[in-house]
Amino acid sequence: MTEDSIIGKLRRRSPLIGDDCAVIPSPTGQDLLLKADLSIEGVHFTRESSAEAIGARAVARSLSDIAAMGGTPLYCLVSLALAPWTDQQWMNGFYRGVYEMLRKAKASLAGGDLSHASQLICDVMLCGSIPKGKALLRSGARLGDALYVSGPLGGWRNKRTIVPRLKFGRKLVGKATACMDISDGLALDLHRLCKASGVAAQLDHVPLLKGATLDQALHDGEDYELLFTVPPRVKAPGIRIGSIAKGKPGSVRYGGQVLEPIGYDHTQQHS
Numbered sequence: 001m002t003e004d005s006i007i008g009k010l011r012r013r014s015p016l017i018g019d020d021c022a023v024i025p026s027p028t029g030q031d032l033l034l035k036a037d038l039s040i041e042g043v044h045f046t047r048e049s050s051a052e053a054i055g056a057r058a059v060a061r062s063l064s065d066i067a068a069m070g071g072t073p074l075y076c077l078v079s080l081a082l083a084p085w086t087d088q089q090w091m092n093g094f095y096r097g098v099y100e101m102l103r104k105a106k107a108s109l110a111g112g113d114l115s116h117a118s119q120l121i122c123d124v125m126l127c128g129s130i131p132k133g134k135a136l137l138r139s140g141a142r143l144g145d146a147l148y149v150s151g152p153l154g155g156w157r158n159k160r161t162i163v164p165r166l167k168f169g170r171k172l173v174g175k176a177t178a179c180m181d182i183s184d185g186l187a188l189d190l191h192r193l194c195k196a197s198g199v200a201a202q203l204d205h206v207p208l209l210k211g212a213t214l215d216q217a218l219h220d221g222e223d224y225e226l227l228f229t230v231p232p233r234v235k236a237p238g239i240r241i242g243s244i245a246k247g248k249p250g251s252v253r254y255g256g257q258v259l260e261p262i263g264y265d266h267t268q269q270h271s
Contacts, residue, residue, distance in 0.1 A: 004192070018196065019180070021069045021128070023135045031135055033071045033128035037062045041083060041120040051090045054122070055097025056162075061183070062126040063105050063164035064224040068181040070136040070173040071128040073107035073166070078124050081117035105166060136172060136179035136228070141197035141244050145177055145229040148238040153186055154212025155220025162224045168237065172228055175236055179228035185221040188263025191250050193227060200247025203254040207239045221264035 007017060016022040021033040039058040041047060059076060066073045078098055082091075102109055107126070150168050165181075172179055178197055182189045186206065194201050206217050217223075229244055230236040245253070252259040 019069070019135075019137050019139075021065050021071070021135075023069070023130075023137075025132070029132055030129040031132050033066055033069050033130060033135065034125070035062050035065045035128075036123060036125045037065070039122040039124070047083070047085055047120070051093030052097035052100075054120075055094040056101045057097075058122045058124050059098050059101040059126075060162035060164050061224070062124045063101070063107075063166060064162060064181045064183070066126055066128040067164050067166045067169035068136065068179050068226055069128070069130060070134065070169045070176075070179065071130040072170070073102075073105045073126055073128045075108055075110040075127045076102055076124065077110055077112045078122065079113040079115075081115045081121040083117065083120040086120065105164065130173070134173050136169070136176050138178055138180050138193045138196035139198075140176075141178035141193060141199050141229040142231075143199060143244055143246065144232050145244040146232055146234075146236070146240055147190075147201055147203070147242040147244060148228050148230065148236055148240050149182070149186075149207065150226040150228075150238045152207040152209045152212075152239070153182065153217035153223045153225060154209030155185065155216040156222035157216055157220060158209045158212040159223055162222075164224065165226050169226060171237060172226070172230075175234050176228040176230050179226055182223045182225050182227050183221055183264075185219040185263025186223075186227070187218040187252065187259050188221075188261045189227055190252050191261035193229075194244075194252060195250035197244075198249045199244045200249065200251040201242055201253070202245040203242040203252055203259060205239075205241050206254075207241065218259070219263050
């Protein structure tokens with residue numbers, strides 16, 4: 001059982017599943033973007049992290065998915081299962097982080113829920129919008145497209161703060177043929193984009209953050225940069241890292257070898 005196999009089964013009955021956000025048609029000339037993300041103590045953060053950083057990071061993860069669709073965030077719901085070690089001071093710090101991240105994104109907190117558990121669990125749901133039919137999907141890459149990232153990579157060990165690429169994502173609307181954010185490592189997420197588009201990729205260059213290794217950039221995840229494709233003669237921002245090529249759908253080649261789609265998978269046991 002893997003995260004991708006679970007999503008594949010769900011998508012057979014629920015076709016809205018499969019991209020960074022669900023795209024919901026509305027009668028207003030805008031499509032709605034819906035996204036939910038869990039942040040769990042011991043998985044995404046430790047209690048030693050500051051409350052403000054936990055709140056900001058929880059919201060930033062969902063904002064990154066709105067960015068990957070080229071959308072504009074609107075409203076946010078934040079639900080918390082509070083652990084015994086939290087108190088009012090901790091809550092104040094957490095919501096400072098939430099509000100600051102939403103302020104930067106020009107989005108509003110619209111509600112949520114509170115409960116309790118043995119460990120801290122946060123669930124963030126974001127609603128955004130994009131002009132009808134303009135959402136950036138994973139499924140539009142075509143043979144010959146150029147492959148880009150929005151910035152250098154290095155994984156969670158080298159990038160402690162998430163900066164949602166909202167403005168960058170909006171610049172890609174009408175230019176990019178496919179897009180997603182890199183949350184689980186370039187190797188795995190590029191495989192997912194290629195598989196969704198029914199294409200293969202040739203990876204030529206991996207830009208690294210200072211101090212990062214190639215292995216960390218390929219497999220560690222939590223870079224939250226955008227991974228996208230554009231037609232070969234279209235000028236695009238970002239760093240070119242390769243191209244869409246002939247081959248088995250989902251296959252990625254790098255340095256003359258097939259790159260295994262290994263990255264962070266939430267269904268697997270992690271130490």
